[in-house]
Amino acid sequence: MKRVLAGLIVAVLVLSPLPTNAADAPGCEGLEQFRADLFPIGDRWADELQAIGIHGADWDPLTLSSDDWRTYADISLEIHRDFLDVTAPEWAADWLQVRVDGTALQEQIGKAVADGGILLVLGFNDASEAIDQRDEEAKATAIARCADFEQFAYDWDALDGEVDGTPVATPAA
Numbered sequence: 001m002k003r004v005l006a007g008l009i010v011a012v013l014v015l016s017p018l019p020t021n022a023a024d025a026p027g028c029e030g031l032e033q034f035r036a037d038l039f040p041i042g043d044r045w046a047d048e049l050q051a052i053g054i055h056g057a058d059w060d061p062l063t064l065s066s067d068d069w070r071t072y073a074d075i076s077l078e079i080h081r082d083f084l085d086v087t088a089p090e091w092a093a094d095w096l097q098v099r100v101d102g103t104a105l106q107e108q109i110g111k112a113v114a115d116g117g118i119l120l121v122l123g124f125n126d127a128s129e130a131i132d133q134r135d136e137e138a139k140a141t142a143i144a145r146c147a148d149f150e151q152f153a154y155d156w157d158a159l160d161g162e163v164d165g166t167p168v169a170t171p172a173a
Contacts, residue, residue, distance in 0.1 A: 028149065037086045038083075069111075070114040076106035089146075092146070094138040
């Protein structure tokens with residue numbers, strides 16, 4: 001009886017379609033839902049960082065106070081927790097994990113700089129570079145599986161008004 005029940009459960013799972021959106025291109029199943037889940041978090045993140053002075057290509061970390069760095073750590077932790085609540089499509093899971101790991105690192109940096117000064121950021125160079133490398137690899141892997149992810153990643157990067165530190169034009173309304 002258990003074997004039959006297990007077989008039925010497996011059959012239902014295998015035959016049930018994965019949640020997709022009609023707008024998802026083949027190979028990109030789950031992209032639009034992922035966008036809907038993730039982008040409000042990114043918008044809020046960009047707004048909160050801008051509120052403490054982290055925005056624009058010419059912002060200077062030296063202008064942030066210890067309280068600003070603590071706020072940065074708190075924002076990073078909040079966003080980290082929000083990312084944990086998002087379910088990525090299987091093919092984008094590594095890309096989301098980089099966001100999770102990156103915000104955890106940013107929280108650590110914020111706390112360290114708040115408590116010990118800006119020079120402590122240098123101790124995080126290797127970890128930051130490793131996150132950047134993983135990000136590039138995860139993005140390339142996701143794009144290889146879903147060509148539409150390239151635009152998704154660009155749009156994500158542009159949430160703060162810049163792509164790779166270069167300002168992007170704001171779309172006319």
